[in-house]
Amino acid sequence: MTPRPGGEADKFGNRYEAAWTVRQALNVLLGRGDSIVLEPASPLGDGIEFLYRRDGLTQAHQVKRQNRNANSWNVLSLRDKGVWEALRTHVDGGRTFHFVSTVPARAIEELTDRARRSDDAAAFRREWLSDGLGSQFDTLASAAVYGSAEEAWRMLRGLWMEWPNERDLIDTNAVLAEQILTGAPGHSAALTLGDVLMTSLGSTLDAPAITARLATHGLRPAGRSESATMAEEVATATRRWTATVESALLRPVIPRTEAALLVERVTADSPRLTLLTGTAGGGKSAVLHQAIETLIASGTPVLAFRLDRLAAFDSTHQLGLRIGLPGSPVGALGAAAAGRPCVLIVDQLDAVSLASGRSSEAFGPVTDLLGEAAAFPAMRVVLVCRAFDAKADPRIRELTSADESAQLEVGPLTTVQVDAALTGMDLDQGRLTPSQRAMLSSPCTCSYWPRSRTGRTYSPESVPPGSSWMSSGSSNGPSANFGYPRCTSTGWSRQSWQP
Incomplete structure (x- = not known):
């Protein structure tokens, strides 16, 4: 504006x-x-x-x-x-x-970078003034500014240019203040710091001097005990996420290549943001669960939470309170990580999408997390949603078009993985029709496949709670010999088959 x-x-x-x-x-x-x-x-x-x-x-x-x-x-x-x-x-x-x-x-920024990389003014003018930059440099070297190419080149080497977004700047100030100071919420602490600076004009302020002045306003640096407490609160929030998905995971576990790819991405220098997508019931939770286990085992701090089970929130601070943290999730994870590489995982982004979310107005605070995370160079962010919402919501599409962002798609189970799952559940693969095998490429179908042996009669009692029994071409569903649950947009149903 x-x-x-x-x-x-x-x-x-x-x-x-x-x-x-x-x-x-x-x-x-x-x-x-x-x-x-x-x-x-x-x-x-x-x-x-x-x-x-x-x-x-x-x-x-x-x-x-x-x-x-x-x-x-x-x-x-x-x-x-x-x-x-x-x-x-x-x-x-x-x-x-x-x-x-x-x-x-941008043209001047490019000139400064090239000037610092060149050996001297003559080489700079001869070798580095491509891409239409010559006219800008000629103006800088003219009598209207510096009067010589040598002087213009020397000045460019000492110039650095930055254009931070104002809202991101204010939000990241708040989350940084929340991480390193106690005694007030992040935004209030940042404003108090600003007041302290304005009453100290002309004074050299190092960390002890700033800390002493903040103490008169009831603010003090967060100590090791606060950091340890924050680390435990972050771990507890992640364990709560884990508890919500473990009951639906395939047993035995099928290693997913997407989990390894996700770990590789979030432990690399870039991208800073990864959007993990897949179909409903396509195994996103399993991929996340495996990736989180790997990261935690390696000592990487992880904060994971889901948006579809939270009360309304209108700020990152309030979002943090909803998942049991004292402030913004980014600030909490940053404090727990203490400068180490760390990963923030926001599951069920579709809960705030325009396409199918019930709280689309909460998308703003979620994207604010990305701006806050920029204050922590070693923090990586993973957003997780259905592929449908990633395509249908222009706000989500815009996220993946930004610099330092990428998308990772969770695909169906391979034939080898399906066979491994059935073998692990001690089920007879020979009884499957091709159409049944194709259906089992969906992890949600495979995870609820009846775990019983050949010859057993399947009954409505074996249907997952809340499901409905459906027969194929017959009303005698309860007497069918084989069945599987089908994941639909409204819930689970059971389709019976007689191979």
């Missing part, structure tokens, strides 16, 4: 600037940064909002929420905002310069 000119634009800009500043202060508390100084005295503070020190290097941050109504920045629009002048001041002072906005400047 573009704010109206004047006071409203200023308020929006101040809010975005505050959110970015709070993010860096949270990084200091997390040990990712050394210190932060808001509005340092001139000349250090010229043209910037704050200085941020990390790994022994000083970064100068300038924040411009937007470029009026334009959807991008270019060399001249940045010049008009004084960015190039401020950049030179800080690069000449031995600092890197970070320009932050909701509006991208």
Whole structure:
């Protein structure tokens, strides 16, 4: 949303600037940064909002929420905002310069990356100015800005550009604050941190200094005991998910290749998001169960929960409360993992889909989890839903089209897997017709196949509770010699066959 000119634009800009500043202060508390100084005295503070020190290097941050109504920045629009002048001041002072906005400047960002990879200005101009970038660099090197190619190249090497989404920034601040501070919910703690920063202008704030100031507001760092408690609460929530699916799993277990693929994906650098899909009764729960067992056995923290059995929620914080956590599931898992690789699994996404969900309005908080998870580089997210909903709901389709996302389809059981299941249940495969064998490629059908031996008469008592008995071409279903349950859109029914 573009704010109206004047006071409203200023308020929006101040809010975005505050959110970015709070993010860096949270990084200091997390040990990712050394210190932060808001509005340092001139000349250090010229043209910037704050200085941020990390790994022994000083970064100068300038924040411009937007470029009026334009959807991008270019060399001249940045010049008009004084960015190039401020950049030179800080690069000449031995600092890197970070320009932050909701509006991208992709051509300039590409120029900065290529400048850092080139050996010198001559090589840069000769070898790196393809893809229409030459005109932007020529403008930067012209008398209107720096006056020489050498100077323009040198400035680009010291420039870093970022465009975080404002809502994601605020939400991730809240989940990070919830992870590392106790005494208030995440959003309140982040706002309090912002107030502390604004009353400490010009002061160098490292982690101890920030912690001391927060203590006067009733906030303190979360200790090891809180982290241990959070880890147990996360494990308990995952055990509750496990309990809801175990009764319907095939016994003996049939190893699914999709489970191994899922583990491989969530333990790799990318993708950050995996959408696991399949037909109703197609074995998604079995794949998840096997993958979770493997991950937990390897020491990877996992938080799994399902959306179809929860009361209404309208925020990630409330969602966490619904599954027995003190706040957002992302914050809880992040605290339990303490920087280690971890996996968040959201099952039954179709419960909030537009196609068949009963709570489609809750889709927003679920997608907010993805934004929050971006604050934890080692966290991977798995969303699970029926293939029908993944195709029918445009919001779910959009998720899989995003960068660092992928889809994994759970297929039917193979002939070898069906034979293994029947052998494991001590059933006679020779009594199956081809159509029955085809039906058994669905795990939900296979898991309820009657576990009895040849010659036994099947009766209505052997039908799963809530099912109905149906005969094939006869009203004498109870006297049929063989039957199997069929998974339908409304529940279980039993179709009898006489091979």
